[in-house]
Amino acid sequence: MSLFSSCVENSENLPLKFNNHSESIETATGVTLNFSDLGKSKLLLKAPKLIKLLSEDDQLIMECPEGLELIFYDTLKNIESILIADYGKLFSKEELLKVRENVRFNNYNLDTLFAQELDIDFAKDSIYSEKLVIFSNVEGRISGTKLKANSNFTFFQLSDVSEGHVNYDME
Numbered sequence: 305m306s307l308f309s310s311c312v313e314n315s316e317n318l319p320l321k322f323n324n325h326s327e328s329i330e331t332a333t334g335v336t337l338n339f340s341d342l343g344k345s346k347l348l349l350k351a352p353k354l355i356k357l358l359s360e361d362d363q364l365i366m367e368c369p370e371g372l373e374l375i376f377y378d379t380l381k382n383i384e385s386i387l388i389a390d391y392g393k394l395f396s397k398e399e400l401l402k403v404r405e406n407v408r409f410n411n412y413n414l415d416t417l418f419a420q421e422l423d424i425d426f427a428k429d430s431i432y433s434e435k436l437v438i439f440s441n442v443e444g445r446i447s448g449t450k451l452k453a454n455s456n457f458t459f460f461q462l463s464d465v466s467e468g469h470v471n472y473d474m475e
Contacts, residue, residue: 330356347426348375351392364396372403376455384456385411387424399426411456415441419451429454437462444470 335354339347351368359365374387390405401424409417409431419437424430433451439462450463 329358346377366394368392383412385409413441415457431455444468
């Protein structure tokens with residue numbers, strides 16, 4: 305994926321160290337980033353604050369310490385799913401996004417995934433978690449750990465199921 309455009313309300317350069325492994329190269333507020341592939345929008349990232357970091361191996365890392373909203377688009381530019389989290393970190397070389405704290409992921413069918421933590425592998429269109437997740441839709445709810453799914457939940461695998469509930473229509 306390549307960066308297509310961005311809008312920023314406030315930007316400043318800060319030479320700060322993070323975890324002794326990365327150096328901050330820019331901090332911005334009111335951020336909107338459009339990620340595209342061959343000129344077609346794939347993702348739209350909105351964040352109140354974004355910190356760009358450069359790791360020791362020259363990987364660009366984008367951290368959203370105050371939360372984020374990520375909108376996934378299909379090939380016709382329709383919204384496929386929306387991810388909201390209180391914290392996120394995007395690793396450019398691996399095309400990997402790690403989100404945590406109050407994670408909510410909705411798809412166009414109104415299926416909802418609630419999680420403590422998710423890893424999203426954009427190259428493989430895969431979502432992973434080893435922590436507790438709850439998947440809910442009109443048919444019911446299931447919770448467990450060891451999640452593997454795609455970004456629109458047409459493929460969904462959950463191991464170590466701890467609870468399940470099925471909604472029955474009694475008409």
